[in-house]
Amino acid sequence: xxxxxxxxxxxxxxxxxxxxxxxxxxxxxxxxxxxxxxxxxxxxxxxxxxxxxxxxxxxxxxxxxxxxxxxxxxxxxxxxxxxxxxxxxxxxxxxxxxxxxxxxxxxxxxxxxxxxxxxxxxxxxxxxxxxxxxxxxxxxxxxxxxxxxx
Numbered sequence: 735x736x737x738x739x740x741x742x743x744x745x746x747x748x749x750x751x752x753x754x755x756x757x758x759x760x761x762x763x764x765x766x767x768x769x770x771x772x773x774x775x776x777x778x779x780x781x782x783x784x785x786x787x788x789x790x791x792x793x794x795x796x797x798x799x800x801x802x803x804x805x806x807x808x809x810x811x812x813x814x815x816x817x818x819x820x821x822x823x824x825x826x827x828x829x830x831x832x833x834x835x836x837x838x839x840x841x842x843x844x845x846x847x848x849x850x851x852x853x854x855x856x857x858x859x860x861x862x863x864x865x866x867x868x869x870x871x872x873x874x875x876x877x878x879x880x881x882x883x884x
Contacts, residue, residue: 758862762823769798769859773806774866774879779845781852783874792845796853796879809846810838819859825868827854852877 759765776794779786795806798817805814816828831850837843855875856868866879 758860760823761819761825761859761861763819763821765861766798766819767800768861769866770800771797773797773882775882776849776877776879778876778878779849779852780874780876781848781855786845786848789841789845791839792842794845794849795882808833808849809842811836811846813850815854823858825857825859827856830854849877 759768761769774796776796777788779788779794789809792809794808796804797806798804802816802818803814804817805812807813811834813831813833815831818826820826831853833850838846852875853868855870856877857871858869860867860869864881864884866881868877868879869875
């Protein structure tokens with residue numbers, strides 16, 4: 735429970751600090767358009783309660799498309815999958831993400847596996863200014879992004 739509180743407090747600080755226009759917004763079916771076509775760059779990653787230390791060469795991105803497809807770059811490989819936001823703000827992902835199969839340095843492959851394992855565990859998206867946070871229901875998986883170039 736302490737970990738959940740700590741992650742929640744950190745999320746509010748990060749999102750609050752990045753909010754340029756108003757406060758954080760829970761993305762739902764009617765507001766999902768705010769995410770579309772933006773390249774989101776991963777800044778922090780916690781999967782199943784384990785913080786993953788980012789690698790300086792491990793660029794990881796996410797782009798939501800209007801067609802219900804999302805994709806990006808995961809340190810070594812490109813990936814894609816389907817997503818959906820319902821009207822209550824619940825985010826759901828297709829079963830499994832497809833990824834190219836290039837090999838890379840073991841430390842980057844480890845970060846990539848964690849990233850690709852974390853994305854489908856998320857069930858809500860919170861947008862605050864130039865920051866986006868994807869979270870699981872239990873708060874044990876949290877991915878924090880910023881708009882690329884900011």
